[in-house]
Amino acid sequence: MRAIEAGLLVCHECHQLNPVDTEAEHQYCSRCGGRVHERRPGSLVRTWALLLTSAILYIPANLLPIMTVNSLGKGSPATIMGGVVELIHLGMLPIAAVVFIASILVPTFKLVGIALLLYSVQRHQPMSARQRILMYRFIEWIGRWSMLDIFVIAILVAVVNFGSLASIEAGAGAAAFASVVILTMLAALTFDPRLIWDNTETDHD
Amino acid sequence: MSDSPPEPSLSSLPLEQLIACHECDLLMRKPVLQDGESAECPQCGYELFSHRHHVVRRSLALVLTALLLYIPANFLPIMQLNLLGQTSQDTVWSGVIGLYESGMQGIAVVVFLCSMAVPLLKLLCQLLVLLSIRLDFGRSYGLLLYRIYHHLREWGMLEVYLMGILVAMVKLMDLADLSIGLGLFCFIALLLVQVWLEVTMSPHQIWQALSGEDIHAGD
Numbered sequence: 410m411r412a413i414e415a416g417l418l419v420c421h422e423c424h425q426l427n428p429v430d431t432e433a434e435h436q437y438c439s440r441c442g443g444r445v446h447e448r449r450p451g452s453l454v455r456t457w458a459l460l461l462t463s464a465i466l467y468i469p470a471n472l473l474p475i476m477t478v479n480s481l482g483k484g485s486p487a488t489i490m491g492g493v494v495e496l497i498h499l500g501m502l503p504i505a506a507v508v509f510i511a512s513i514l515v516p517t518f519k520l521v522g523i524a525l526l527l528y529s530v531q532r533h534q535p536m537s538a539r540q541r542i543l544m545y546r547f548i549e550w551i552g553r554w555s556m557l558d559i560f561v562i563a564i565l566v567a568v569v570n571f572g573s574l575a576s577i578e579a580g581a582g583a584a585a586f587a588s589v590v591i592l593t594m595l596a597a598l599t600f601d602p603r604l605i606w607d608n609t610e611t612d613h614d
Numbered sequence: 615m616s617d618s619p620p621e622p623s624l625s626s627l628p629l630e631q632l633i634a635c636h637e638c639d640l641l642m643r644k645p646v647l648q649d650g651e652s653a654e655c656p657q658c659g660y661e662l663f664s665h666r667h668h669v670v671r672r673s674l675a676l677v678l679t680a681l682l683l684y685i686p687a688n689f690l691p692i693m694q695l696n697l698l699g700q701t702s703q704d705t706v707w708s709g710v711i712g713l714y715e716s717g718m719q720g721i722a723v724v725v726f727l728c729s730m731a732v733p734l735l736k737l738l739c740q741l742l743v744l745l746s747i748r749l750d751f752g753r754s755y756g757l758l759l760y761r762i763y764h765h766l767r768e769w770g771m772l773e774v775y776l777m778g779i780l781v782a783m784v785k786l787m788d789l790a791d792l793s794i795g796l797g798l799f800c801f802i803a804l805l806l807v808q809v810w811l812e813v814t815m816s817p818h819q820i821w822q823a824l825s826g827e828d829i830h831a832g833d
Contacts, residue, residue: 410624412634412641419634422761423821424663426629440825441757496785504784507777542637542658553771556728560709560771560778561785563725567712568695568704568786575697575789579718587724594768606638606658 411606418445449601453527456600460523463592466585467520471513473582476562480575488582489513489558511557512586519555519593522548523600530604541605549597555590559583635660663818670747670823676811677741683804684737688730690797692779697790705797706730706775732770733808739763740815747823756824764817772805 412419416429420438427445430436436445474486487495489512496505522544529536562579569577624632624641633644635655645653645662652664666672691703706729714722739759746756779798786792 410641411639413639415624415641417629417632417634417641419636419639421636422764423757424634424636424818425821426632426634428629440821441761443761499784499788501784504781508781511777538638539658553768553774554777556771556774557778557781559721559725560729560775561781563709563713563721563729564692564704564778564782565785566716567709568693568702568782569789570702570712571697571700574700578716579713579721584718584720587721591724598768602637603639606640 413447413607418447420445421449448603448607449599452599452601452604453531456523456527456596459592459596459599460520460527463589463596464520466589466592467516470516470582470585470589473585474580475558475582475586476565476580477578478569478575479573479578482573486580489586492558508558508561511554515551515555516586516589516593519548519552519597523593523596526600526605538605542602545597545600545602545605552590552594552597555593556587559587559590633662635662664816665819666814666816669814669816669819670744673740673811673815674744674748676807676814677737677744680737680804680807680811681741683800683807684734687797687800687804690800691795692797692801693783693786693795694793695786695790696793703795706801728769728771729775732766733772733804736763736766736770737808739766740811743820743824744815747820753824753826760820760824770808772801772808776802776805 412426418427418429418436419425420427420441420443422443423438423441425438425440427436427439429447437443438445471489474488475492477484477486493505493509493513496502496508525536526541526545526548529541562577562583565577566579569575624643627643631644632641633653634641635658637660638655638658640655640657642656647653647663647665649665649667653662654660655662688706691705693704695702695704710722710726710730713719713725739762743756743760743763746752746759779801783792
């Protein structure tokens, strides 16, 4: 039995159970005072909106240089993929793999994964609820790791600062990439995982 | 893991004896836990809540340790780089300043928030929440602060920053002479204490203590 069928609402913030008050327009949690909803309002629409915005920004994030290395008057711009290739040339395969996973695989997987979750909730796809919840948790957990490249740039810009001899500047691609990461994290937050289970209950009826 | 089959009488039980899973909305009888145990949702496997010994005291000790480490972790040099006789230092703060001055203000703000501001605000929220439980004072503010803490949680990214430090070091190793600074050790210590704190401070017990349901919480 789901809480919603017993006339109980779970607070998003402190997980306290609140009996549904059918008369109140807005209901607040009896323990922490946060707004309680049956399900997050507009969860699917908001998640789609955030997802599409980040999908658009995903293009400049990968095509524009994320940083430019200036050395003895020569500037060489590097894209995300360029950074991975450079690490491979240095022979640092494990670190290259980490950067490749964090900056290329994870953002791509998140965009596809969230779209798949939304689609399967709306269209009753054959994916089981267990698979969906595992995917949701994985996406929610891994999202933050994509910030890795942004932090690397911050450190490199600060430490490689030798005037005309050598310096590193951040590029426009970095701004686009940071936006993609933040928007996909927000998309994972606005998605209400309980929709996954609501949907399977109706499948079986 | 307590596997209670759905009963017809479930909705007639008083609220205190019930718990609903936050991720799949399954309603069940609330299991009674001993110290150090945790309960999982039988349907989706989400951890419902856990019960730990001396939550407030242990968490307070950890919060204070983390706050002491915060300043050296962010302002002592993480690494030093030598290139043809010139030296430059890197701290978490100088990374933010460097980005800001190179015209990427937007990213500088994001890095500042994720690596410095949010971790500090999280610790301060936790400290004030614990103090309000311990001193039995201003619990309504405690509730508000603890709500804020839960919204901030996702956005503190110390562990990702540490991985960023490692990647940057590997990239720089061939380029110039690199030496590790004291700041790095403080940063790692801060990260470990913060992770430990997050495990220790079980939210369910803190919410109960804040709302006055658990009179022994301050012990």
